[in-house]
Structure formats: structure tokens, C-alpha cells
Amino acid sequence: xxxxxxxxxxxxxxxxxxxxxxxxxxxxxxxxxxxxxxxxxxxxxxxxxxxxxxxxxxxxxxxxxxxxxxxxxxxxxxxxxxxxxxxxxxxxxxxxxxxxxxxxxxxxxxxxxxxxxxxxxxxxxxxxxxxxxxxxxxxxxxxxxxxxxxxxxxxxxxxxxxxxxxxxxxxxxxxxxxxxxxxxxxxxxxxxxxx
Numbered sequence: 092x093x094x095x096x097x098x099x100x101x102x103x104x105x106x107x108x109x110x111x112x113x114x115x116x117x118x119x120x121x122x123x124x125x126x127x128x129x130x131x132x133x134x135x136x137x138x139x140x141x142x143x144x145x146x147x148x149x150x151x152x153x154x155x156x157x158x159x160x161x162x163x164x165x166x167x168x169x170x171x172x173x174x175x176x177x178x179x180x181x182x183x184x185x186x187x188x189x190x191x192x193x194x195x196x197x198x199x200x201x202x203x204x205x206x207x208x209x210x211x212x213x214x215x216x217x218x219x220x221x222x223x224x225x226x227x228x229x230x231x232x233x234x235x236x237x238x239x240x241x242x243x244x245x246x247x248x249x250x251x252x253x254x255x256x257x258x259x260x261x262x263x264x265x266x267x268x269x270x271x272x273x274x275x276x277x278x279x280x281x282x283x284x285x286x
């Protein structure tokens with residue numbers, strides 16, 4: 092599996108895979124020429140697209156481990172264009188009663204997902220977050236740790252919800268919205284709004 096991005100989100104995602112015993116054929120891809128060459132002194136970081144193409148022939152599964160929603164979208168689209176197959180990384184002891192699509196989403200430990208939840212492409216849902224019933228989460232969304240999305244609610248594409256935020260029922264959040272840490276969102280938010 093290719094983990095795209097070798098920063099904090101990449102290392103946390105690798106740690107989840109290792110803890111679950113999924114150690115076969117993992118490597119990183121990062122376009123930053125100054126990034127490390129090895130993660131945890133063992134896992135190779137590829138920095139050139141030509142080397143990435145070689146590795147995609149061996150295993151084309153990928154997950155984008157980048158916190159910034161716009162950068163995650165850019166890298167997701169690049170891997171799709173190169174023939175990659177999106178693969179989720181989900182902590183296996185989480186509670187989820189919704190069926191989730193295989194779309195390169197990362198769900199960290201302690202996340203609870205209720206029924207009829209829809210999660211878009213390549214989202215990053217941090218630890219100890221609760222997602223209520225009939226919540227719709229768009230593509231490339233980042234939900235920080237300790238958040239509560241009390242369903243039903245709707246979160247637009249490329250939105251960033253910071254740590255400890257609460258989204259109240261029947262709220263619609265637009266695309267590219269930034270919700271500050273610890274916010275209680277009690278009204279609809281327009282595209283590109285900061286709350």
C-alpha cells in the first residue's frame with residue numbers, strides 16, 4: 092500500500108496499520124524533496140513519480156495521509172490518474188453501523204459512526220470523534236479529534252473542522268469552510284466561511 096505524505100498524518104496512519112498487523116508492502120510517496128528517506132527507519136519514501144509508477148505496478152492501493160484538504164485532493168487525483176486504487180485505513184475497533192465506501196478515507200481510533208452516514212472521498216477523521224445518524228460528509232474533509240457531528244447534518248467538500256468542535260443537528264456547512272477549534276456550530280455556514 093502507498094501512503095501518500097510522510098508527515099504527522101502519514102506516520103499516524105502507518106502506526107495504525109502496524110498495530111493491526113498490516114505490515115506487507117507499505118511505502119510512502121512524498122513530493123517534498125526534503126522529506127525523510129525512511130519512516131521509522133524501515134519504510135521507504137519515494138519522491139519521484141517514475142519510481143511511484145514502478146511501485147504502482149506491484150501494488151496500486153493508496154491512501155492520502157495529508158491533513159490539508161486541498162493538498163489531499165490534489166494528491167488523490169494524481170494517484171487516480173496514475174492508476175492507483177483508493178483504499179481506506181480504518182481502526183478496526185471503531186464502532187460503525189454505516190457501510191463505508193472504499194475511497195482512501197482514514198478513520199483513527201475511538202471514532203463512532205451512526206447509521207445512514209455517508210463519507211466522501213479521502214476524508215481524514217481523527218480520534219475520538221462521534222458522527223451522528225444521517226450525516227453527509229463531502230469529499231476531502233478533515234475532522235479534528237474530539238469532534239461531535241450531531242446528525243443529521245451536512246459537511247461540504249474540502250472543509251476543515253478543528254479539534255473539539257460540535258456541529259449541531261440540521262446544520263449545513265458549505266465547501267471549503269474552516270471551523271475553529273472548540274466551536275459550536277449552530278447555524279448554516281456558506282462556502283469559504285470561517286466560523
